[in-house]
Amino acid sequence: MPQWGVIEQGAHVEMTVMKFNINGKSVTVDGDPSMPFLWAVRDLVGLTGTKYGCGIEICRACTVWVDGSPEKSCDMSASEAVGRTITTIEGLSATPAGAKLQQAFIDLQVPQCGYCQSGMLMAATRLLSGGGVPSDAQIDSAIGNICACGTYPRVKAAIKKAAGAGTPVTTPTTKPTTTTTTTRSTTTTTRATTTTTRPRATTTTTRPKATTTTTKPKTTPTTTKTTTTRGDD
Ligand code: FES
Numbered sequence: 001m002p003q004w005g006v007i008e009q010g011a012h013v014e015m016t017v018m019k020f021n022i023n024g025k026s027v028t029v030d031g032d033p034s035m036p037f038l039w040a041v042r043d044l045v046g047l048t049g050t051k052y053g054c055g056i057e058i059c060r061a062c063t064v065w066v067d068g069s070p071e072k073s074c075d076m077s078a079s080e081a082v083g084r085t086i087t088t089i090e091g092l093s094a095t096p097a098g099a100k101l102q103q104a105f106i107d108l109q110v111p112q113c114g115y116c117q118s119g120m121l122m123a124a125t126r127l128l129s130g131g132g133v134p135s136d137a138q139i140d141s142a143i144g145n146i147c148a149c150g151t152y153p154r155v156k157a158a159i160k161k162a163a164g165a166g167t168p169v170t171t172p173t174t175k176p177t178t179t180t181t182t183t184r185s186t187t188t189t190t191r192a193t194t195t196t197t198r199p200r201a202t203t204t205t206t207r208p209k210a211t212t213t214t215t216k217p218k219t220t221p222t223t224t225k226t227t228t229t230r231g232d233d
């Protein structure tokens with residue numbers, strides 16, 4: 001794998017005039033022939049549709065066609081592309097399969113963030129160029145591109161649609177929207193009403209019966225002092 005344009009201090013970089021054939025046009029650039037072709041495409045030619053993803057030959061975001069075959073442009077030097085026929089995402093719509101696929105990707109709203117999509121389209125178009133409707137297994141083996149957003153089912157559906165399989169029934173990447181209706185439970189608290197009947201204080205006022213005591217007036221015996229007058233004995 002070429003070094004990522006890391007130039008040691010004081011190192012002499014030999015600039016070379018390189019001629020590329022990209023998207024049917026001849027392009028001449030002046031640059032370091034050991035630089036990754038991805039850098040040359042993006043920075044020297046100015047075609048930025050090809051993306052830099054991992055830089056370690058895994059994600060395939062940097063896929064271009066070299067002589068009609070999908071290749072990782074981070075994995076080849078600029079000098080290796082000289083004299084080859086290069087197709088990038090910018091030239092894909094010129095191919096019948098590429099035009100159909102791009103339309104299918106739009107119709108089925110395949111891209112999410114979109115970062116992987118140019119590499120994905122390069123690989124998918126190559127697959128469709130052979131004609132026929134590819135099976136799921138054929139798609140899986142032909143497209144090893146990594147999509148961090150997980151658009152794989154939609155990619156598969158779009159490839160089949162572009163291949164003439166009609167509109168697929170399912171486009172499962174759309175996350176089903178779960179509508180959660182939260183019904184607030186209304187708790188009616190019936191307050192226990194305690195009626196305290198206060199015992200009425202019954203005050204029975206017994207009216208004291210008026211007792212009329214008739215005190216019989218005591219008859220004071222009248223002592224009649226009898227004065228006996230003693231006669232003369
Ligand atoms: S950037 Fe080339 S494979 Fe990831």
Ligand code: FES
Nearest residue numbers: 113114147148149
């Ligand atoms: S659409 Fe986001 S990485 Fe593939």
